[in-house]
Amino acid sequence: MELENNQTGQPFLKEYSYDLGVLDRGYTNRTLYINVGSYKIKEKPVTPLMKDKFIGGKGFGLYYLWQAVTESTKWNDPENEIIISSGPVGGITQYPGSGKSLVVTLSPLTNMPIDSNAGGYFGPFLKFAGFDAIELQGKADKDVIIFIDGNKGTISIEEAHGETSDTHILGGQLTEKYADNEEDRRNIAVISTGSGAEHTNIGLLNFTFYDVRRKGIRLKQAGRGGIGTVFRDKHIKAVVIKFAGVKGNLNHPVDQLTLNKTGIKLHKEIHDLDNAQNRMRKIGTANIIEVMDQYDLLPTHNYKFGAHKDTFKIASDVFISKVTQNSPDGCWHGCSMACAKAADHFELKTGPYKGQKVTIDGPEYENAAGLGSNCGIFDPDAILELNFYCDTYGIDTISYATLTAFVMECYENGILNQERTGGLELNFGNTEASLELLHQMSQGVGFGKIAGLGIRKMKAYLAKEFGADPQFLFDIGMEQKGLEFSEYLPKESLAQQGGYGLTNKGPQHDEAWLIFMDMVNNQIPTFEDKAEALHYYPMFRTWFGLNGLCKLPWNDIAPADNKLTDEPAKIPEHVQNYVDIFNAVTGKAIDKHELIRQSERVYNFQRIFNIRMGFGKRVHDKLPYRAMGPVTVEEYVSRQERYDKQLTELLDYDTTGKSTEEKIKVMRDYRESQYEKLTDAVYKRRGWTMDGVPTVEKLRELEMDLPELLEVVEKNM
Amino acid sequence: MIKLNNRECEWQEGLTVQELLKLKTFTYPRIIVYVNDKIISPEDYASTIIEDGDKVKAIHLMAGG
Incomplete structure (x- = not known):
């Protein structure tokens, strides 16, 4: 009424x-x-x-x-x-x-x-x-x-x-x-x-x-x-x-008992094992800051490097000491993983709220890595203050961090200078300049107004206004499809390059995080292996987003006997938990295969939606080279032994007497060709054309051959 | 030489699983170690000797994000 x-x-x-x-x-x-x-x-x-x-x-x-x-x-x-x-x-x-x-x-x-x-x-x-x-x-x-x-x-x-x-x-x-x-x-x-x-x-x-x-x-x-x-x-x-009156049966599930039993099983697992596994209850996702550094995966100085000598200053234990209560802290009723963390009574040192004592939600791993190491900042209080202001200003910490790292590299390369930034000395590690840039963004003034456009538009601006080399900007500007990368270094893992590049919305790691599986474990050595992983994991993880679920309880904890299963990486018992709770709520009778098909329908719909809007094809899945390999001499030299060895072993290329620039070029040709081959394999596995368009046959197989989808697909064949 | 995750890896007499993990800075808390397809429990890392030619896997489980 x-x-x-x-x-x-x-x-x-x-x-x-x-x-x-x-x-x-x-x-x-x-x-x-x-x-x-x-x-x-x-x-x-x-x-x-x-x-x-x-x-x-x-x-x-x-x-x-x-x-x-x-x-x-x-x-x-x-x-x-x-x-x-x-x-x-x-x-x-x-x-x-x-x-x-x-x-x-x-x-x-x-x-x-x-x-x-x-x-x-x-x-x-x-x-x-x-x-x-x-x-x-x-x-x-x-x-x-x-x-x-x-x-x-x-x-x-x-x-x-x-x-x-x-x-x-x-x-x-x-x-x-x-x-x-x-x-x-x-x-x-x-x-x-x-x-x-x-x-x-x-x-x-x-x-x-x-x-x-x-x-x-x-x-x-x-x-x-x-x-x-x-x-x-x-x-x-x-x-x-x-809404007043939250209780455990408001969804009116068909099988409350299964919901209860499945939940209790996971609560017990978290209680017994979390402290020895990922310490999500103690510090949340920030538990992996130093782990990423130790595996050379922590984005540092705009993704140039994967580790830094000062990472210990922003390691998880440092933040544990700053998080108030040090107690489990959830964001929805009944979540015993409880990974939300907060620092209370934090006195702000800058900006419009300077002097106020505030509660800061975080830090999450992404904030610490992005606002911290990627911008060369290893001061935990600075990271917390940046985290606070991003949140209260309503600015995405990941995009802010990645675009600021880009700006800092432009500054250090002379594309930007103090005159062009209105006085901001945006070198890596300059905390004050990063905070001032953020405050400017909140008001739409100064260089903050330019930076707030995002990397893609900033690249065009820097080329047009200052004559910067568009190719260099493309190589180091860590965006794809217009979205800034999240905070993992993908350049040594081809599968993770696919996990970032062959996505629907852009380079966010929520589709597939395959770095360990690929780079460290060497479990998916062939293109077909990688393509299978880049089919299964994005589809599995899409399913969380269809059901109002968080991904973290899937694989940030694992049953004690998970290692004895056929596919430990998938955490098979947890996959079955999801099948069980879905069926228990809805009364349907899906299995783990239908779960994937449910996701595939929506995933392909989103791909076709992108195509309808003029995007979503192969050309849009290309990556900036910084995501794939060393752009600069400085980067190559930092891993020279590794890169020289790869050139020798993989390409039979004699590096003797070759300049670093020559080696970079050979490496680049190789890595770009690898990404193209990976793209072919992934498109084939997903049932798409080599231009990245879902085929009519695939839509029929998924029972998604809706007239409006067929119209877009057929127009783009 | 041994194989570690199907890649060639230096070996020395008396190398234990614990030493290998330290050598490779494999510090992640959720690693499943296999020596010649047999799972090694963490409490046995220090006492398990790796022989020349062994096939070792150190499988890191995914997390994050």
Whole structure:
């Protein structure tokens, strides 16, 4: 029912009420559509086709986005949508890592669909409030806040007044405002971004939830691809949802007992083994900082190197000493992996909040590696401060870190100088300059405005304005498809190059992380072996995003007898756990093969969506050479023994008397040809043409031969 | 010479699994070690001698991300 009049005397632009509905077998069978331009609010049914072929989560996001846009829609057109969805398994409290929200939109960085996931309570609350997904479309003419009361069944669009957009303040203010009392704050989830999202293309979406122990808000992020930029372009300040009454059976699963038993099994495993394995409960993903360094994989100085003598200063134990409580700390109910970490009472030394004592969520591995070693910064407090400001400004830490590392290399090569940066001495390791760049980005001023464009647009700017060599910029600018690389050094692992390059959204490691399997273990030596891994793992990991699940409990813990299984890398017992909990919630009867097919359907849909938008073909899967091998003499020399040996053994090339430049060229020709051969093998395994287009036969095999997909595919054959 | 993850690797008399892992800086906490296809438990790393020509695997399990 639509209520056009203001019912409460508050400045509502629109109020809407709905029946709370029924959640059954993981689905509410209904989604919510809100147009912030026209204030139209409506409910939509979830169709059998959506559930069968798209499952939920990012599957629903991609499905709705396809309906919303045309091939000419741009990220800042009102037609673009932001869709947030959990998934049928999302919101259970028995199995660790079941609170994820998946976000999909057209990205300002890549101009095609981006998906990113976040922890926190929003996705589950949305479902408990009665909706499997929310679509946000249109563009408001003034800043608005959307409030969903999931217990009363009301939705309001309100004019935003005076609130800052920086999340550590706004999130707290809105949590307090919409809670009835302190006890009620745990029932509030907020999504918002920050001032940086208003002035850059790398804005993120913060998912705020209330931490009862700390009596304050915590943040998780849907970081990648500029989703926050789209959010602020729509003049949405925040979406707030309130739901009281979380309990373990709200999904109305068909088999509660299996959910309970499967969850208890993993809780016990984590309890018994985590401390001897990855210490996720103690320090979270930051546990691998020094490990990456020891294996020469820690991105250092814009991915030139894989290790640094000062890494010990930012090793995991250093951060353990800075994380308050040193206790397990989760982002959704029932997650015993509990890898969220925070440093409390951190006094900021710079920026608009200088002198304030704040809580900083993190550091995650990506933050420490990106903001730290990749920019030559080995000061843990500086990393925490950068981490804080990225989050509250709504700036993606990964894109920020990778583009700053690029800027620093440009600075050290003379492409940039103090005159061009407005006085910033952006050498590797200059903490003050990095922080100042970030503060500039948040206001859209100075060189921060240029840097905030992202690497792809920055490369064009540097070539045009300063005559920089486009080939050198292409070689060292660590972006692909417009998205900045995440923080692993892929150049010595061909399979990881594929894990970054042969992806749907760009070089984010959430599709496949194969460095150990390939480079260290030598388990996938042939192109066909690598192609098989680059089929299975991206498909398996896509499935988490269809179901509102976190990837970490899959392989950041392993059963004690995992080593005795046929394929330890897949953690077969955990794969079966996922089959079991999916079936237990939905009442379906999938097996591990159907699980992969579920992902394949959505994965191929996303690929075809990219093609529809003018991307997603072989030419778009090319990598910058820095991701594949040594660009500069300095890089080659740092690993000369290894590279000389490879040239001799692999190519029968006599390095005697050869200049480093000559050897770099031979190495480059070889490695680029290897990547092409890998691309051939992966496309073949995935059922695509050699131009990267899914074939009609493949779509038929997957029962995804929908007319709109066939039209795009046939046009691009 | 031995084979380590199917690659040639230097060998010396009396080399133990523990010494090999240290030599290769294999510090990752989740490694499965096989010597000639037999799994070696971590508590036996120090006492397990690797012989010339042995086939050793040190399989690092994926994590991260």
